[in-house]
Amino acid sequence: MSRIPSPMSRRKGDDIASRPWRGRVRDYDLFKELTIGVVVVGLLVLGLSAIFSSPDDPGVTLKSWAAAAPSDFVATATAELGGTSGTAGYGPPYNSTPDASQHLGFFNPQELSGVRLPVDTANDFVINPLKTLPTPPAALATWSAATADQQTKWTADYTTALSAAPNGDPARVANGNYGPVPALTSALLGMANSGNLDGVLQNSGQPYNLDYTPTILFLGDGNYFPDLATTAHLTGDQWGVMNETGNTPGQSWLWLFSLLYQIEPYKSSPNADILVVATMLVLSLLLTLLPFIPGLRSIPRKIPVHRLIWKDYYGKR
Amino acid sequence: MLELMSQAPSPITPGTYFGWGDVMIQSGNLVVIIAMLVLFVLALVLPFPGGRSRK
Amino acid sequence: MSTVKESSPDPEVAGTGAYTWTGKSRQWFLRHLPPDKLLPEDQPSYVATWAYVFGMGAVAGLVFIIGSGVVLSLNGPQWYHVSSLGHFTNSVHLWSVELFFMFMVVHLWIKFWMAAWRGGRLLTWITGMVAFLVSIVTAFTGYLLQTNFDSQWIAFEAKDALNAVGIGAWFNVANLGQIFMWHIMLLPLAVGAVVALHVVLVRAHGVVPPLDAAGTDAQLRDSNGTSPEPEANQP
Numbered sequence: 001m002s003r004i005p006s007p008m009s010r011r012k013g014d015d016i017a018s019r020p021w022r023g024r025v026r027d028y029d030l031f032k033e034l035t036i037g038v039v040v041v042g043l044l045v046l047g048l049s050a051i052f053s054s055p056d057d058p059g060v061t062l063k064s065w066a067a068a069a070p071s072d073f074v075a076t077a078t079a080e081l082g083g084t085s086g087t088a089g090y091g092p093p094y095n096s097t098p099d100a101s102q103h104l105g106f107f108n109p110q111e112l113s114g115v116r117l118p119v120d121t122a123n124d125f126v127i128n129p130l131k132t133l134p135t136p137p138a139a140l141a142t143w144s145a146a147t148a149d150q151q152t153k154w155t156a157d158y159t160t161a162l163s164a165a166p167n168g169d170p171a172r173v174a175n176g177n178y179g180p181v182p183a184l185t186s187a188l189l190g191m192a193n194s195g196n197l198d199g200v201l202q203n204s205g206q207p208y209n210l211d212y213t214p215t216i217l218f219l220g221d222g223n224y225f226p227d228l229a230t231t232a233h234l235t236g237d238q239w240g241v242m243n244e245t246g247n248t249p250g251q252s253w254l255w256l257f258s259l260l261y262q263i264e265p266y267k268s269s270p271n272a273d274i275l276v277v278a279t280m281l282v283l284s285l286l287l288t289l290l291p292f293i294p295g296l297r298s299i300p301r302k303i304p305v306h307r308l309i310w311k312d313y314y315g316k317r
Numbered sequence: 318m319l320e321l322m323s324q325a326p327s328p329i330t331p332g333t334y335f336g337w338g339d340v341m342i343q344s345g346n347l348v349v350i351i352a353m354l355v356l357f358v359l360a361l362v363l364p365f366p367g368g369r370s371r372k
Numbered sequence: 373m374s375t376v377k378e379s380s381p382d383p384e385v386a387g388t389g390a391y392t393w394t395g396k397s398r399q400w401f402l403r404h405l406p407p408d409k410l411l412p413e414d415q416p417s418y419v420a421t422w423a424y425v426f427g428m429g430a431v432a433g434l435v436f437i438i439g440s441g442v443v444l445s446l447n448g449p450q451w452y453h454v455s456s457l458g459h460f461t462n463s464v465h466l467w468s469v470e471l472f473f474m475f476m477v478v479h480l481w482i483k484f485w486m487a488a489w490r491g492g493r494l495l496t497w498i499t500g501m502v503a504f505l506v507s508i509v510t511a512f513t514g515y516l517l518q519t520n521f522d523s524q525w526i527a528f529e530a531k532d533a534l535n536a537v538g539i540g541a542w543f544n545v546a547n548l549g550q551i552f553m554w555h556i557m558l559l560p561l562a563v564g565a566v567v568a569l570h571v572v573l574v575r576a577h578g579v580v581p582p583l584d585a586a587g588t589d590a591q592l593r594d595s596n597g598t599s600p601e602p603e604a605n606q607p
Contacts, residue, residue: 020578
């Protein structure tokens with residue numbers, strides 16, 4: 001004895017939905033309709049482009065950062081030297097900071113992926129770029145000769161002093177023993193101001209380099225770049241995932257992805273990203289497999305919006 | 318060079334946003350979403366020009 | 373004296389079916405999608421409603437996305453910053469993407485309320501959803517190619533989601549070269565293939581009839597005014 005598939009089932013049975021339509025037809029010119037569609041959409045697209053154009057807010061360079069917010073630049077450079085910046089404590093794929101990675105219970109794909117894009121913030125962002133200068137600062141030798149503990153103490157003390165200084169201005173820092181750190185960060189600021197640092201950090205010694213990882217990470221470790229994003233309503237807690245700069249629509253189809261970051265348990269979780277991604281994957285899978293889900297697939301029958309869609313058909317039965 | 322410079326004027330355009338409680342939506346996105354809802358409703362209610370019917 | 377062995381009858385001539393992979397595939401395709409189903413000159417009467425234009429609207433949007441995308445690729449990623457024609461082409465690309473998604477989502481809403489997966493159309497629903505999801509990823513990679521402030525920030529934020537699930541090193545959003553290949557070649561091919569499959573499936577299965585359509589409906593009666601055989605019960 002076999003079952004008759006439910007009317008909402010996706011299975012091919014012997015009902016009207018499964019059979020080719022043998023009823024009334026109307027004339028239809030597929031290519032003509034496609035042409036009309038392309039013309040109409042084309043007019044819409046060209047019209048919208050002519051009227052509203054598209055945004056193109058200029059990118060941030062290390063040079064523009066150094067010019068606009070030198071104190072922030074110096075403070076960030078200090079954190080990179082001291083290994084206390086966001087990037088330095090990120091974990092995989094950049095480095096192996098313990099307990100830094102996100103996880104779902106026991107599942108820790110970030111840790112599993114390993115350190116595949118190694119970034120040593122002190123050397124990659126500060127020391128090695130300074131070494132490329134025609135006359136590298138003498139402070140470099142002082143730094144390399146010191147122990148790791150000494151380096152940590154210098155950078156920590158300088159960070160504290162900078163935040164205590166009026167406006168974080170390195171020129172008005174209290175006297176103290178900061179070792180070569182002020183000289184190194186000042187030299188780096190000089191490199192940034194001349195535009196030199198952008199090229200050195202970006203190309204990593206190669207003539208062709210399309211990998212912008214060091215620059216993006218360095219920019220993000222400061223305050224200037226993220227503050228610009230806040231101005232533009234692009235941060236996570238501003239539904240930033242959906243947004244574009246200015247008033248041009250962004251990716252409104254990412255509304256649910258953005259929404260999850262605004263609500264608990266995602267909002268205050270240290271594992272927010274993996275939680276949100278997992279949730280979205282599950283929901284997408286559910287929607288894709290909707291025809292298999294008994295309660296959900298019956299909603300169109302229970303809430304008869306189809307009576308409106310096919311009102312002409314039902315009216316002429 | 319290290320004297321404090323005032324923040325350069327931001328090159329970023331902030332845009333117009335509407336907020337209700339935790340919800341914050343950009344004007345452009347709001348227009349797009351409303352347009353989609355309008356299109357959906359219109360598709361259900363607008364009469365369709367009749368074509369030639371054949372059996 | 374040689375004897376000529378009688379050859380086995382040619383299956384094509386005898387009409388018993390093809391005997392090669394190619395022939396069998398051809399027969400399968402022709403059975404499921406004969407030319408007059410692929411390119412018909414009529415449609416069921418119930419398709420006379422505005423609800424059905426959105427799928428085609430999305431495809432039309434895709435035509436402009438690809439066209440403007442080709443022009444942008446040929447001129448390189450910096451072109452639109454320095455050329456007014458380039459900027460206009462960039463705008464065309466952006467707005468055709470917005471319209472593409474608008475039409476596609478309204479199409480999805482309507483197909484849900486039609487329960488369009490009925491009658492063996494499961495794969496049509498699934499390919500439609502996959503097209504949606506792959507398009508979202510494609511659009512995301514596009515935003516990363518803007519080479520301006522927005523793309524820098526998106527790269528900085530998106531890396532967290534990808535790193536958290538362990539793929540950040542292989543899908544490095546800060547690596548322009550890598551993302552370029554995803555956006556202009558790999559993903560458009562995927563979108564194109566899935567959309568083509570989706571459209572072919574719609575042509576093969578036909579547009580889903582109304583919910584509760586019954587054999588006694590006027591539109592299903594033949595010209596003699598008699599109904600076709602009533603809905604058969606499963607044996």
